[in-house]
Amino acid sequence: MAGPVVDPPAASAVTPKAGYHHGDLRAQLIAAVAELVESHGPDGFSVAEAARRAGVSSAAPYKHFKDRHEILRGVVAEAMDRLHAAMEAGAAAHPRGSLEAIAAVGLAYVDFARTGPGVFRLVFGLTEGHEDDPDLMAKGDQCFGVVQQAVADCLRLSPADPEVERRAYMLWSFVHGHSFLTIDMKHKVASTGTDDWTYLMAVAEAILRRP
Amino acid sequence: MAGPVVDPPAASAVTPKAGYHHGDLRAQLIAAVAELVESHGPDGFSVAEAARRAGVSSAAPYKHFKDRHEILRGVVAEAMDRLHAAMEAGAAAHPRGSLEAIAAVGLAYVDFARTGPGVFRLVFGLTEGHEDDPDLMAKGDQCFGVVQQAVADCLRLSPADPEVERRAYMLWSFVHGHSFLTIDMKHKVASTGTDDWTYLMAVAEAILRRP
DNA sequence: CCCCCATGTGAGAGTTGTTAACTTTCGCCG
DNA sequence: CGGCGAAAGTTAACAACTCTCACATGGGGG
Numbered sequence: 425m426a427g428p429v430v431d432p433p434a435a436s437a438v439t440p441k442a443g444y445h446h447g448d449l450r451a452q453l454i455a456a457v458a459e460l461v462e463s464h465g466p467d468g469f470s471v472a473e474a475a476r477r478a479g480v481s482s483a484a485p486y487k488h489f490k491d492r493h494e495i496l497r498g499v500v501a502e503a504m505d506r507l508h509a510a511m512e513a514g515a516a517a518h519p520r521g522s523l524e525a526i527a528a529v530g531l532a533y534v535d536f537a538r539t540g541p542g543v544f545r546l547v548f549g550l551t552e553g554h555e556d557d558p559d560l561m562a563k564g565d566q567c568f569g570v571v572q573q574a575v576a577d578c579l580r581l582s583p584a585d586p587e588v589e590r591r592a593y594m595l596w597s598f599v600h601g602h603s604f605l606t607i608d609m610k611h612k613v614a615s616t617g618t619d620d621w622t623y624l625m626a627v628a629e630a631i632l633r634r635p
Numbered sequence: 636m637a638g639p640v641v642d643p644p645a646a647s648a649v650t651p652k653a654g655y656h657h658g659d660l661r662a663q664l665i666a667a668v669a670e671l672v673e674s675h676g677p678d679g680f681s682v683a684e685a686a687r688r689a690g691v692s693s694a695a696p697y698k699h700f701k702d703r704h705e706i707l708r709g710v711v712a713e714a715m716d717r718l719h720a721a722m723e724a725g726a727a728a729h730p731r732g733s734l735e736a737i738a739a740v741g742l743a744y745v746d747f748a749r750t751g752p753g754v755f756r757l758v759f760g761l762t763e764g765h766e767d768d769p770d771l772m773a774k775g776d777q778c779f780g781v782v783q784q785a786v787a788d789c790l791r792l793s794p795a796d797p798e799v800e801r802r803a804y805m806l807w808s809f810v811h812g813h814s815f816l817t818i819d820m821k822h823k824v825a826s827t828g829t830d831d832w833t834y835l836m837a838v839a840e841a842i843l844r845r846p
Numbered sequence: 847c848c849c850c851c852a853t854g855t856g857a858g859a860g861t862t863g864t865t866a867a868c869t870t871t872c873g874c875c876g
Numbered sequence: 877c878g879g880c881g882a883a884a885g886t887t888a889a890c891a892a893c894t895c896t897c898a899c900a901t902g903g904g905g906g
Contacts (some may be wrong), residue, residue, distance in 0.1 A: 446853080449854090466677065466678060467677060470892080470893060470894085471893075471894065471895090472892075472893055472894080473893095480853095480854070481854070481855050481856075482894085482895095483855070483856075483857095483896085483897095484853075484854060484855080486894090486895065487852075487853055487854070488853090491894080491895075492893095492894070545760045548815060548819055549677070549756045549760050564819075564820075593816070594809075594838075596812070596816065597808075597809055597816055598805075598808055598809050598812055599812065600812035600816060601808035601809055601811035601812025601813070602808040602812070604811055604812070604815065605811060608759055609775075627805075630842075630845070631841075634841070657884075657885080681862060681863085682862075682863065682864090683861075684862095691884095691885070691886090692886055692887075693862085693863085693864095694864080694865085694866095694885080694886070694887080695884075695885055695886080697863090697865080698883075698884050702863075702864075703862095703863070703864095
């Protein structure tokens with residue numbers, strides 16, 4: 425790729441290092457890359473620029489990551505952890521088995537997408553050399569697990585019940601689709617006619633209170 | 636980027652040119668890029684490699700596209716046309732206003748995603764310099780229009796009716812989400828427990844046969 | 847206290863994006 | 877029919893980027 429990747433080649437939110445040994449480079453690189461992905465799209469980042477932002481030479485990142493793809497994977501892993509935590513928190517904020525708990529999980533998902541559309545798309549668009557990174561797959565399953573558990577609680581069934589899996593999948597498609605559409609079409613917002621919470625409650629009700 | 640972008644640096648499905656003047660370079664570049672995106676991810680393509688595949692010098696593409704982003708946009712535009720056509724065809728294959736017509740539109744969508752996951756993701760992940768390319772937005776609206784029309788027919792209301800918009804959006808979220816999940820988790824397929832058609836019919840019914 | 851190795855630096859090879867100046871070919875007009 | 881201008885290709889060049897290798901550094905465990 426040619427041309428400078430960013431507008432102000434310096435200046436960043438990640439505070440640079442202190443001495444020769446950085447002490448926290450790996451995390452700072454991930455933060456810097458997340459920022460870049462957010463502002464310039466998934467292929468609008470460069471290892472070099474991330475290094476610059478962290479205040480290290482352009483070769484330093486390769487002590488922590490095999491190649492640029494591995495950095496992306498790092499960003500995704502971190503993001504999925506955050507997503508998982510947010511979903512758990514959403515569920516925990518309401519009585520177990522309530523529809524509210526389910527809607528809250530969905531809302532956490534949508535909020536996650538809206539506050540970091542670039543990273544969100546990265547998370548679900550990663551298909552380079554890591555189609556089946558076991559670590560990422562595990563984290564993905566962990567997230568789905570939250571939905572599954574909430575649905576199981578609501579239906580008073582085991583999480584492994586096929587009926588639970590079916591409805592959890594339905595719910596997730598819905599939330600996932602809404603998240604994507606909502607960040608793709610920032611124009612014509614409020615296509616739902618209502619706010620997210622009401623919308624998600626309606627969906628949860630429709631999917632869970634049926635034969 | 637470093638390193639060759641593809642495995643066999645030559646050999647391609649797009650047959651190279653004939654004489655000095657290629658005659659069809661623009662289209663062949665788009666085809667080549669679509670192939671690359673499909674096999675190496677959205678940022679796994681390079682203008683140079685696309686040119687190589689089309690049998691021209693690496694500067695030739697710039698006679699047809701301003702920069703690499705414009706090539707991507709070309710790929711997306713072509714893909715959206717195909718998607719739109721497939722959706723229309725799906726709707727046309729069933730009686731107007733039937734649930735089947737709606738399910739068929741959804742199935743076209745899902746099939747499109749499945750047969751070209753890379754391009755599909757590209758279509759809905761394009762956020763570089765063209766967040767609001769009027770041409771692409773128009774094509775997007777065209778696609779949503781098919782859903783909207785099918786829903787309107789089914790409910791016997793005007794496509795502009797807010798109720799139609801609301802349900803069309805719901806339906807689209809669902810289909811969109813299912814499409815994404817289906818290509819993301821190729822593993823644990825058939826999470827729905829049924830085939831796509833049955834699934835989509837159930838969803839259409841649930842969303843359209845309600846207060 | 848000292849040495850070791852994880853973590854940094856610098857230079858360099860190879861690739862890419864993009865532009866500029868050129869050349870070739872096609873079709874059209876006098 | 878000749879030539880000419882625009883469209884479409886080529887080569888050359890530059891800056892940036894990825895990634896490697898040999899070397900430097902310094903903090904923590906023996």
